[in-house]
Amino acid sequence: MDKLTRFKEIIAQYCQVAAEDMREDMRFREDLGFSSLDFMSFLGEIEDDFDVELDEERLIDINTIGEAMNMINGLQGA
Amino acid sequence: MRNEYPLTAAQNMHHQWIREYGTQQVSGVSIVASLKAELDFGLLKKCIQLEIKRYGCMRVRFTKPDENGKVRQYIIKHDPRDIPLKDLTGLSLDKADDEMQQWAYQTFDGDNRPMCEVTMVKLPEGYNGFFVHMDHRLIDSCSLVVMINDIMKLYTHYRFGSEYPEDLADYEQVLRNDLAKASNEKRFLKDKKFWDDQLDRLGEPLYSDIQGPSMLEKARKDHKNKKLRSADIERKDLFVAVKDYVLEPDAAKGLIDFCLNHQLSMTNLLLLGLRTYLSKVNNGQEDITIENFISRRSTHDEWTSGGSRTIMFPCRTVISGDTEFLAAAYEIQNVQNRIYMHGNYDPALIRDEIKRRYKTPDDTTYVSCYLTYQPMPVKTDNPFIKDIPMHSKWFANGAATKKMYLTVSHTENGGMNFSYHYQTASLTEKDMELLYYYMMRILFKGISEPDLKIGDIIKQV
Numbered sequence: 001m002d003k004l005t006r007f008k009e010i011i012a013q014y015c016q017v018a019a020e021d022m023r024e025d026m027r028f029r030e031d032l033g034f035s036s037l038d039f040m041s042f043l044g045e046i047e048d049d050f051d052v053e054l055d056e057e058r059l060i061d062i063n064t065i066g067e068a069m070n071m072i073n074g075l076q077g078a
Numbered sequence: 079m080r081n082e083y084p085l086t087a088a089q090n091m092h093h094q095w096i097r098e099y100g101t102q103q104v105s106g107v108s109i110v111a112s113l114k115a116e117l118d119f120g121l122l123k124k125c126i127q128l129e130i131k132r133y134g135c136m137r138v139r140f141t142k143p144d145e146n147g148k149v150r151q152y153i154i155k156h157d158p159r160d161i162p163l164k165d166l167t168g169l170s171l172d173k174a175d176d177e178m179q180q181w182a183y184q185t186f187d188g189d190n191r192p193m194c195e196v197t198m199v200k201l202p203e204g205y206n207g208f209f210v211h212m213d214h215r216l217i218d219s220c221s222l223v224v225m226i227n228d229i230m231k232l233y234t235h236y237r238f239g240s241e242y243p244e245d246l247a248d249y250e251q252v253l254r255n256d257l258a259k260a261s262n263e264k265r266f267l268k269d270k271k272f273w274d275d276q277l278d279r280l281g282e283p284l285y286s287d288i289q290g291p292s293m294l295e296k297a298r299k300d301h302k303n304k305k306l307r308s309a310d311i312e313r314k315d316l317f318v319a320v321k322d323y324v325l326e327p328d329a330a331k332g333l334i335d336f337c338l339n340h341q342l343s344m345t346n347l348l349l350l351g352l353r354t355y356l357s358k359v360n361n362g363q364e365d366i367t368i369e370n371f372i373s374r375r376s377t378h379d380e381w382t383s384g385g386s387r388t389i390m391f392p393c394r395t396v397i398s399g400d401t402e403f404l405a406a407a408y409e410i411q412n413v414q415n416r417i418y419m420h421g422n423y424d425p426a427l428i429r430d431e432i433k434r435r436y437k438t439p440d441d442t443t444y445v446s447c448y449l450t451y452q453p454m455p456v457k458t459d460n461p462f463i464k465d466i467p468m469h470s471k472w473f474a475n476g477a478a479t480k481k482m483y484l485t486v487s488h489t490e491n492g493g494m495n496f497s498y499h500y501q502t503a504s505l506t507e508k509d510m511e512l513l514y515y516y517m518m519r520i521l522f523k524g525i526s527e528p529d530l531k532i533g534d535i536i537k538q539v
Binding site (some may be wrong): 013035036037038039040041042047056059 | 265411421
């Protein structure tokens with residue numbers, strides 16, 4: 001399974017949108033209905049699943065699926 | 079052979095309270111859910127029995143405590159119990175509530191036994207439904223609401239032919255996942271670092287009491303330590319009283335709109351109101367800690383697996399009087415968001431670390447106020463019954479482990495309910511009245527003038 005597919009599958013556990021219907025410009029809060037708790041719990045799971053360490057000061061800049069994916073790619077040096 | 083599992087951190091929180099206070103009563107949770115409608119009690123019994131099959135947490139039992147007081151949990155496969163029916167129609171609704179309140183005081187003593195009871199009830203004024211009494215190690219308020227809604231869906235399926243409810247997540251599988259997450263060493267070290275960093279940065283917390291500095295001053299005298307920063311916990315007289323205040327829909331809308339317009343969560347606004355009150359009555363104290371309960375339910379499985387996932391973490395903020403109301407709200411939100419990210423950590427370890435660093439005396443605490451915000455109302459979206467008047471009520475277990483525990487929830491008509499559970503050993507209804515009055519004054523002053531400084535709000539209210 002590629003990274004993006006895995007990423008979307010994790011997101012799908014937190015919302016009502018199916019992984020295959022997700023677009024990179026979708027916003028976590030407004031489009032996917034994440035609460036603050038959902039979003040931060042999700043990021044914690046992403047850290048564990050992708051074995052990265054997110055910069056907690058920069059998390060406020062993440063609004064969309066694409067931005068989150070870019071951050072992970074950057075941390076993994078992809 | 080049965081599978082046995084250790085308790086999760088959230089379950090262990092309740093288990094430790096049972097041990098510390100020497101009674102299971104502190105872990106009781108009870109609710110009645112009823113509709114103003116004739117019910118087929120034979121069918122309702124079938125639905126409740128079916129729910130016990132569907133909702134694994136209702137079949138959890140505990141082993142006998144080992145020499146260290148620890149228990150393990152297991153899930154029995156079948157629990158073919160009878161569901162009794164009690165007729166309270168001869169009473170007024172208030173008296174019926176009083177009767178059910180007595181049921182809520184009952185304890186589940188012993189081990190290897192059912193830790194939940196469901197009773198069907200015929201209530202006055204045409205209300206009919208069921209009363210649920212459970213041990214908090216099995217269920218929290220979110221999962222109780224899920225359970226009530228699921229029973230209603232089963233009932234309307236069999237009674238009116240509505241769609242059969244979707245399967246609920248498997249309690250045992252979710253439990254295994256939770257325990258696996260808790261044993262992830264890398265995650266554990268990240269979480270520990272977050273909490274340790276807070277202590278490195280801010281040092282020992284400082285107690286703030288609802289009634290002002292006198293409690294801390296008394297503790298300092300009693301412990302013969304002028305620098306003591308924690309105050310004594312009431313261990314003997316645990317009797318709790320409850321005082322509810324309802325905020326009318328128009329006023330509640332003001333708070334909700336403020337949160338929406340400023341991308342704030344209601345929890346953080348409430349924390350700000352509560353901490354500002356504590357600051358006001360403690361001579362402007364800036365370092366305030368409130369224990370805030372987090373539901374830890376985000377994924378579909380976490381929402382529908384039942385169980386006790388709610389856990390409390392200290393929300394500690396140091397906010398000066400020169401900080402503007404909105405900026406203070408964002409400061410709390412920032413702290414809370416980071417706590418959410420580290421919410422898998424066992425909060426008992428935070429207290430252990432504080433005790434290790436600062437030699438906190440036994441039976442003392444830094445916290446007098448505890449907050450739970452429940453965004454989910456006890457209201458069904460079931461189209462077959464959504465227009466039928468409902469009588470639902472949470473019952474206190476009668477024994478408080480906390481000096482003051484505020485539960486804020488939304489009412490069916492768009493208002494908000496502020497339910498103050500307080501230890502009567504040191505607090506009175508008048509204290510709760512003052513707390514609610516000033517909390518509201520602070521919040522409404524703040525949302526009407528978000529640029530106003532906290533210190534000025536304290537002076538003006």
